[in-house]
Amino acid sequence: MYDVIVIGSGPAGLTAGLYASRAEMKTLIIAGPAPGGQLTITSEVENYPGFPEAILGPELMNKMLAQSIRFGATLVQETVVRVDFRNRPFHVQTDKANYEGRTVIIASGADAKWLGLSSEQKLRGHGVSACATCDGFFFKGKEVVVIGGGDSAMEEALFLTKFASKVTILHRSDQFRASKIMLSRAKANPKIVFRPNAQVVEVLGVDKVTGVRIKNPTTEKEIEFLTEGVFLAIGHQPNTSVFQGQVDLDEKGYLKVGNNTLTSVPGVFSAGDVADHRYRQAVTAAGLGCMAAMDAEKLLTQEKG
8 A cells, every 4th residue: 555656757756756755654666667758869858957068868867766765665567557546455467467556646647649650660860850959959050840730730830940051841732730820920931931732751861860751642742851760740649548437537638637737537646748748847747746746745634633
């Protein structure tokens, strides 16, 4: 029996584990097969407070992990396959064991949607990114492409114009899903060029991005397009499939959160990108992890008292 079960081991989950265990709550962190979340596939992190010279993503997560364990949190590298939030204590079943918790913090994150190309995966962190806010700074004075046709693509493109010399928006259709206002803002920016009917079929480069191969879906004609950076902006998928029917989710699958970090189930809290589809930063995820742990502690204290 645990006071707090934390599901997830990115910045949100590990910060929640740190605050919960430091408050002397018996804490379990279910990390999944690879602790650390999305930052483990990030190269340099320059915008996390306290590291003026930048820090490698995996190193930052290892430090967070060690800090959580230092205060007594138990970490298991297991995958959650089923939960039962109908009654307390809550039941969390992994691929290896069953656990009971008085409270649960869901910090399972959200994954960027990718094109599914092997070349894309090979060059992730070497010119291929799904976060302009995280990586745009590294492309000062360079030409980059943004793949997508919705509001997020327009937002990413506009942000990248602060650094890049030219931003080309590639979209496989000639119709853009973006709202009129976002589309007009992007079109008004002299650094942004639109290239519709352009489906990316391959990312080019050996150890860094040198271009993309694009295909016209109508004519099937393929060309090579030179670029130094590829930014995916085709959406995110929250890791909430295992929680369907147990807590309320919105139309995109993100956790619905009420006051503070509380979900629709009393005693079940959320932290990080699993509910936050706006900011999606390591520092905001860590802050939400802190909040969730403090909310869980407050609930347990009230129930004891």
